[in-house]
Amino acid sequence: MTWHIESERDLYRDKWVHLTTADVLLPDGRHLDHRIIRTAAPGAGLVTVDEQQRVLLIWRHRFITDTYGWEIPQGSIREGENPADAAVRETEEETGWRPRQPIRRLVYTQPSPGIMTSEHHIFRADGADHIGAPKDAFESDRIDWVPLDDVRELIAEQHIVAGTTLVALLLLLVDR
Structure with missing residues (x-):
């Protein structure tokens, strides 16, 4: 039961953080509008x-x-x-x-x-x-x-x- 990112759109980006909104396909076929915060470095x-x-x-x-x-x-x-x-x-x-x-x-x-x-x-x-x-x-x-x-x-x-x-x-x- 995996969730799959269908598409992403940038909301904000700088050298520390990248914020996107994602269209996520759920296992049951529904879609979820979700935010993702991607950090620059571990x-x-x-x-x-x-x-x-x-x-x-x-x-x-x-x-x-x-x-x-x-x-x-x-x-x-x-x-x-x-x-x-x-x-x-x-x-x-x-x-x-x-x-x-x-x-x-x-x-x-x-x-x-x-x-x-x-x-x-x-x-x-x-x-x-x-x-x-x-x-x-x-x-x-x-x-x-x-x-x-x-x-x-x-x-x-x-x-x-x-x-x-x-x-x-x-x-x-x-x-x-």
């Missing part, structure tokens, strides 16, 4: 856990939802860059901490496949070394090592709500 992020079982997180404001929350560092993969290298680069730029090798794949996720093509490659590192101030200090209000034991409560209090961060941290808790 993303990569990193869950860094230290020897004290704390995870490196950034506290940031998301202006679209006007909310604050803890998130893992993540961002776009540059052209020609492999996902693991992008995850390390984003962590260094956003936190000022250099993750220790080896970097291991944790999870691949599509945060909202019913509306967008966004895909995230998430990795894990055990430990990090402080290399200085974050290059992208505007990304967060605070950078901290948060105890893994606090993650469930932070989720319950809605201090961790970003989908990719939720997936990564919950998987980390299950794998403990």
Whole structure:
């Protein structure tokens, strides 16, 4: 039972996002007018856990939802860059901490496949070394090592709500 895109029409496009309207043929023969958000590049992020079982997180404001929350560092993969290298680069730029090798794949996720093509490659590192101030200090209000034991409560209090961060941290808790 697959849905098939019969045609698409551009609504908006820039270097970050491409919005289309699609005529989708449903398995029962009906048509659906649907919007599709195509993102420019996949993303990569990193869950860094230290020897004290704390995870490196950034506290940031998301202006679209006007909310604050803890998130893992993540961002776009540059052209020609492999996902693991992008995850390390984003962590260094956003936190000022250099993750220790080896970097291991944790999870691949599509945060909202019913509306967008966004895909995230998430990795894990055990430990990090402080290399200085974050290059992208505007990304967060605070950078901290948060105890893994606090993650469930932070989720319950809605201090961790970003989908990719939720997936990564919950998987980390299950794998403990």
